[in-house]
Amino acid sequence: MASLGELERAVMDLLWAGQEAATANTLRDLLAQSTQPQDGTVGHVGKDLAVTTVLTVLSRLERKGLVERERGTRPHRYQAVSSRADHTAELMHEVLGSAPDREAVLARFIGSVTDNEAETLRKLLGRS
Amino acid sequence: MASLGELERAVMDLLWAGQEAATANTLRDLLAQSTQPQDGTVGHVGKDLAVTTVLTVLSRLERKGLVERERGTRPHRYQAVSSRADHTAELMHEVLGSAPDREAVLARFIGSVTDNEAETLRKLLGRS
DNA sequence: ACTTACTTCTACGCCACGTAGAAGTTGCTC
DNA sequence: GAGCAACTTCTACGTGGCGTAGAAGTAAGT
Numbered sequence: 001m002a003s004l005g006e007l008e009r010a011v012m013d014l015l016w017a018g019q020e021a022a023t024a025n026t027l028r029d030l031l032a033q034s035t036q037p038q039d040g041t042v043g044h045v046g047k048d049l050a051v052t053t054v055l056t057v058l059s060r061l062e063r064k065g066l067v068e069r070e071r072g073t074r075p076h077r078y079q080a081v082s083s084r085a086d087h088t089a090e091l092m093h094e095v096l097g098s099a100p101d102r103e104a105v106l107a108r109f110i111g112s113v114t115d116n117e118a119e120t121l122r123k124l125l126g127r128s
Numbered sequence: 129m130a131s132l133g134e135l136e137r138a139v140m141d142l143l144w145a146g147q148e149a150a151t152a153n154t155l156r157d158l159l160a161q162s163t164q165p166q167d168g169t170v171g172h173v174g175k176d177l178a179v180t181t182v183l184t185v186l187s188r189l190e191r192k193g194l195v196e197r198e199r200g201t202r203p204h205r206y207q208a209v210s211s212r213a214d215h216t217a218e219l220m221h222e223v224l225g226s227a228p229d230r231e232a233v234l235a236r237f238i239g240s241v242t243d244n245e246a247e248t249l250r251k252l253l254g255r256s
Numbered sequence: 257a258c259t260t261a262c263t264t265c266t267a268c269g270c271c272a273c274g275t276a277g278a279a280g281t282t283g284c285t286c
Numbered sequence: 287g288a289g290c291a292a293c294t295t296c297t298a299c300g301t302g303g304c305g306t307a308g309a310a311g312t313a314a315g316t
Contacts, residue, residue, distance in 0.1 A: 118253055267307085
């Protein structure tokens with residue numbers, strides 16, 4: 001239940017980027033903009049999509065529990081359920097969780113982490 | 129390019145479990161056995177598959193770079209390219225890699241790790 | 257040469273996802 | 287309060303991955 005499609009990911013990226021809940025139309029516009037001349041934004045460059053397409057995707061994301069919508073307001077407003085960092089961390093746990101040899105995995109994982117990140121991890125883990 | 133199907137995963141589990149390279153037939157038998165009365169093995173319980181099915185899956189796994197085969201021997205022998213731990217760790221890096229806020233992700237990640245694992249991680253990270 | 261074991265090719269059904277039109281609903285305006 | 291405009295829901299189609307396997311091709315032993 002982990003992976004997202006390309007468009008789904010693009011939408012999530014937008015939702016994660018903006019702090020406010022967004023409408024389908026807003027998202028459609030943002031998705032269209034992303035392609036403009038000098039594009040800085042990543043992802044799904046400049047798709048000019050129908051609003052219904054965005055809505056379909058949002059529904060699917062809602063079904064997957066990644067997005068929730070306020071049904072009260074007239075144009076429903078959508079927002080990510082959890083932050084990107086939370087979601088990614090959860091994904092990592094999911095990947096790790098399916099392993100019978102968690103420690104071995106962690107060993108490999110740590111083994112191929114950058115020095116900076118190792119330092120970060122040490123700090124996060126508190127003093128040994 | 130990450131996720132595996134159910135059968136693909138079952139096959140990988142077998143390849144990861146056995147240390148020797150295996151033939152399609154062997155794998156087919158192992159997949160069939162797994163269902164027997166008192167099953168201990170996880171996964172895909174007791175599918176009685178055609179050998180061609182297993183071969184198809186193995187080809188796909190080969191294409192994905194997870195498996196390699198010796199073409200010399202007459203019944204080709206298949207083996208996992210990397211250990212399960214390596215593969216899982218790689219997956220974790222993949223998940224993490226797609227995040228612009230790696231540190232935040234790591235923070236969340238270790239925030240929800242068991243005490244034991246935190247301890248393991250401290251050991252793995254060693255002193256500076 | 258014939259049979260037998262093994263491999264490759266081709267294929268079908270299902271489901272996720274990108275994509276969107278058609279149909280239904282709600283709220284504003286005259 | 288009837289009609290329009292905006293919005294949502296329903297339905298659907300094309301593509302591609304995966305489970306599944308038969309048909310066709312190839313090699314190896316008798």
